[in-house]
Amino acid sequence: MEKRILGLDPGLATLGFGAIACELGQGRTGADKVSILDFGIIQTPAKQPMGDRLRTIYDDMQALVEQFQPDLVAAEKLFFYRMGNTILVAQARGVILLVLAQHNVPVVEYTPAQVKLALTGYGNAEKYDVQEAVAREFNLEKIPKPDDAADALAVALTAWFQAV
Numbered sequence: 001m002e003k004r005i006l007g008l009d010p011g012l013a014t015l016g017f018g019a020i021a022c023e024l025g026q027g028r029t030g031a032d033k034v035s036i037l038d039f040g041i042i043q044t045p046a047k048q049p050m051g052d053r054l055r056t057i058y059d060d061m062q063a064l065v066e067q068f069q070p071d072l073v074a075a076e077k078l079f080f081y082r083m084g085n086t087i088l089v090a091q092a093r094g095v096i097l098l099v100l101a102q103h104n105v106p107v108v109e110y111t112p113a114q115v116k117l118a119l120t121g122y123g124n125a126e127k128y129d130v131q132e133a134v135a136r137e138f139n140l141e142k143i144p145k146p147d148d149a150a151d152a153l154a155v156a157l158t159a160w161f162q163a164v
Contacts, residue, residue: 003163004037006070006105007156009148010078012092015042015057016148019068020156022163034160036138037068039149054095061099073100074159076151077109110158115151118158130154 009016019037044053
């Protein structure tokens with residue numbers, strides 16, 4: 001049975017997404033399979049009014065959920081040092097959670113350290129090491145770009161690894 005996971009790297013200016021399809025192997029010799037459905041970013045211009053930026057995120061998240069019909073959404077937990085940036089991203093996160101609640105999609109969250117540990121075995125791994133692990137897991141020749149999309153795929157993989 002296929003399970004679809006939508007990974008998110010929340011942000012206001014750039015929100016990364018990565019949709020994956022996962023299938024548990026059947027029987028003693030069955031192998032688990034995971035593949036990329038799509039990845040990318042949702043961008044909002046800094047000069048746009050806040051309401052317009054949040055509406056863009058709302059509309060694009062609606063489209064992503066309708067397109068991929070995820071069984072689960074995995075999102076990176078907010079972790080910032082600058083309070084002003086945290087508030088802006090929290091507003092975007094609220095819009096994301098609203099869309100997911102409207103579609104009755106369950107959400108799990110992982111800290112950056114949890115994602116690093118799941119993909120590299122080391123909770124303080126460098127970002128590049130995590131991105132290389134993503135490319136390796138999907139047998140890609142290159143690391144997915146932009147970074148926010150690669151991060152979203154890493155979060156989706158973390159959810160998959162936790163479910164297996």
